Amino acid sequence: DVKVTQSSRYLVKRTGEKVFLECVQDMDHENMFWYRQDPGLGLRLIYFSYDVKMKEKGDIPEGYSVSREKKERFSLILESASTNQTSMYLCASTPLGADTQYFGPGTRLTVL
């Protein structure tokens, strides 16, 4: 079975803190994605990566950065967390030519 894990299920941080969200997949997938999910807005793509050290901006990259130093790990970084970044963050991965994405369990981030 494909397994996508995220470092935390719940996280509480203060405004201005630097926040790292980690995602690891164990199936050698090329593509990895970070989404945020907000009620009434569905999932919105923040960043994705199709190879090690490669990254592409999604629809809402402002306030976020990413890092992919190893194929299995894709990190989302909030350089200076703000209250409007309180959300559910979902990581996903996909092998080349796949018909679906495999999702992690999500991290519910609260910024106070």
Place this chain on the structure above:
Amino acid sequence: AQKITQTQPGMFVQEKEAVTLDCTYDTSDQSYGLFWYKQPSSGEMIFLIYQGSYDEQNATEGRYSLNFQKARKSANLVISASQLGDSAMYFCAMREGEYNFNKFYFGSGTKLNVKP
């Protein structure tokens, strides 16, 4: 313009009845894929069904079928014989781009409640 539109924020269905969840999409690509995911209250995203743009037959997976109308750019999900466990959020999604450079778009979701 929205890539994926789900116009039903919430729906109710009686147990054992069929229900259709609407989804329309917008793309100029010839090759694309359409997906439906289920998200129960626990939060995990569960893949339900996939339809490729070149597939001529509607996709089916058990009680799920995808009513694909290419000319109308619609990809409605039909759940037959609803069960209480079907109560969840349902998201329609589309993959654009070539296989090595996928980008996925999601709709805003439909919350389905199955009544006993």
